[in-house]
Amino acid sequence: MIKFRNVTKIYPGSKQPALSDLTLEIDQGEFVFLVGPSGTGKSTLIKLLFREQLATGGQIFFHGRDIARLDKRQLLKHRRQIGMVFQDFRLLKQKTVFENVAFALEVLGRSTREINFKVPQVLEMVGLAGKEKSFPAELSGGEQQRVGVARALVKDPILLLADEPTGNLDRETSWQLMELFTDINRSGTTVIIATHAWDVVDRMQKRVLALENGRLVRDEKRGSYANEFQLI
Amino acid sequence: MNFNSFKYCLRQSFVSLRRNFWLAVATSCIIAVSLAILGGFLLLAVNARQLMGDIGTNVEICVFLYDNAEIEALEAEIGALEGVDNVRFVSKHEGLADFARSLGDESLLAGLEGDNNPLPNAFRVRASHTEAVPALAATIRTLPGVELVEYGAELISRLVKITGWLNSLFAGISALLAIGAVFLVITTIRLSVLARQEEIGIMKYLGASDWFIRFPFLLEGMAMGWQGTLAAVAALLAGYGRLADYLNRDTLAFFIRPVTAGEQLLPIYIGLVLLGTLLGGIGSVISIRKFLRV
Ligand SMILES: Nc1ncnc2c1ncn2[C@@H]1O[C@H](COP(=O)(O)OP(=O)(O)OP(=O)(O)O)[C@@H](O)[C@H]1O
Ligand SMILES: [Mg+2]
DSSP states (O other): EEEEEEEEHHHHHSSSOOOEEEEEEEOOOOOOEEEOOTTSOOOOOOOOHHHHOOOOOEEEEEEEEGGGGOOHHHHHHHHHTEEEOOTTTTOOTOOOOOHHHHHHHHHOOOOOHHHHHHHHHHHHHOOOOTTTOOGGGGGOOHHHHHHHHHHHTTTTEEEEEEESTTTOOOOHHHHHHHHHHHHHHHHOOOEEEEOOOHHHHHOOEEEEEEEEETTEEEEEEOOSSSHHHHHO | OOOHHHHHHHHHHHHHHHTTHHHHHHHHHHHHHHHHHHHHHHHHHHHHHHHHHHHHHHHHHEEETTTTTOHHHHHHHTTTTTEEEEEEEEOOHHHHHHHHHHOOOOOOOOOGGGGGOOOOOOEEEEEEEEGHHHHHHHHTSSSSOOOOOOEEEHHHHHHHHHHHHHHHHHHHHHHHHHHHHHHHHHHHHHHHHHTTTHHHHHHHTOOHHHHHHHHHHHHHHHHHHHHHHHHHHHHHHHHHHHHHHHHOOOOOTTTOOOOOHHHHHHHHHHHHHHHHHHHHHHHHHHHHHHGOOO
C-alpha cells in the first residue's frame, strides 16, 4: 500500500537531512509505530505521506502511484481518504468541536443526517460528549488533541496517520485512544502512529519502525520501543 | 460540488457572518462610505448635466417667416424634425404685443398694428438638447417660407464645449472613485480573510476543494457588499431627497432644478447596489486566492 524508495528530505535552509535514504514498505491493514528520539524525522515521514511536504529525493508510492505526481484533484482525493491527527492539532478556531469534526464529513459532501448521526458517536468514543458546543480555545490540550483524533476517525479513513496522538493525555485516556486505534485497525484501516509513549508500544507488540538521525535503524514485526541492548 | 456541500456553504456563510460580526460591520461600513461617495458624485454629475442641458434648451431658435409661408405645414414639418422639443407659433400680432410689453410703453408703437405691423410671423423652436441646436438651425433655414433663423450661436457653441468637457471630467472622476472603492473594499476584505488564513490552510489539508472554501467567503463578501451599499443608497436617498426638496422650494436657488426623475436616479441606485454586492464577492475571492495555494 505504501512504499518509500530511497526517500530523502532536506528542509530548505538546513544542511542536515530530516530523513535520508529511507526505504520501507507498509501493507494494507498494518498497525505501525514510528519511534525514535525527538527530531529524528517521525513527523517529517508522516508529512511526506500526507503530502504536506514534498520529498527532496526518492519516491513515495501510495497504492502504486507516485504521490509527488498527483495533480490538484488527485491530491484532494489523496488527503480525503487519509485520517490525519496533527501533532499541533490544527483545529479550526472559528468552529465548535462539533463543527470541527463535522467538517471532515462536509468536505466529503456527506448529508446532514449522516453528520448528525456520526459526529456525536465519534465524540462519545473519544470522551468528548458534552463538549460539542465548545470552541477549541475553551478546551485543554488533551481535549483539543482528542478533537483532532475524532476528526480523523469520523470519516472511516483507509489510512490513519497520527502524530503523537497521546502527547497531551494521561495514561488512562491514552490507553482508551489506543484501543480505539486498534478497533479501527481491525476494521481494515492501516494505522501509522508516531509516538514517544514507550509503555504503549511495548505492550501492544505491533510493528515498530525506529528512526535515528533521519535513518531507519530498526524494523521489527512485533517490536518494542527501545532496542533490547539499549535497555540494559 | 453536490447539494449537501452547497447547503453547508450557505449555512456556513451565515454562521461566519455572525461570529465575525464586528469585522463584517466594519467592512460593510467601509463599503457603504466608499460607495456613498461614488454615488454622491454620480448624482452631482447627473445634475450638472441636466443644468447644462436646461441652459441649452432654454436657448430658443427664432425662425422668421415670409408673409406667404404656409404656417401649419411648416409647423408640422419643423415639429417632426429630429431633436425638436417643441415649436411655438408667434404671430406678428403677438410679436408686437410682446415687444410693446418689453418696451414698457405701449403708446410708442401706436399705429403699427394690423397691416402696418413691420414684424414677421415667427416660430420659436426649442431643441431637446443643446448639441442639436446648430444643426437644427441649419436645417430649418433651408425650408421653404423661412426668411431668417437666429439663435445664440456663440452661447451654444460654448455650452456644447463646456458640456463635453464636463462629461469627460465627470467620467474620469467617477472612474477614479470607482477604482478607489474597489481597492478599499478589497483591502478591507483581505483583512478579514487574513484573520482566517490559518483556517484556510487547515481546510485544504482536510481535503476541501478550492470552491468549497471559497464559496462561503464569496457569499459572505457579497452579503457585506450588499448591506454596505443598501446603507449607502439609503443615506443618498434621504440626503439627496432633502436637498432636492430644499432646492425646489427655495426661490433663491430657482436656477437649480435638481434631477428628481426616477428613470434617471433609479439606474444609479440599482447600479450602486449591484456594484457593491459584486465588489464584496469579487473582493473576497481575490483576497483568499493566495491562501489557497497549500
Ligand atoms: N518546517 C521545517 N523547516 C525546517 N526544518 C524542519 C521543519 N520541520 C522539521 N524540521 C527539522 O527536521 C528534523 C526532523 O523533524 P521532525 O519534526 O520530523 O522530528 P520528530 O521526529 O517528529 O520530532 P518530535 O518527536 O520532537 O516530534 C528536525 O531537525 C527539525 O528541526
Ligand atoms: Mg514530531
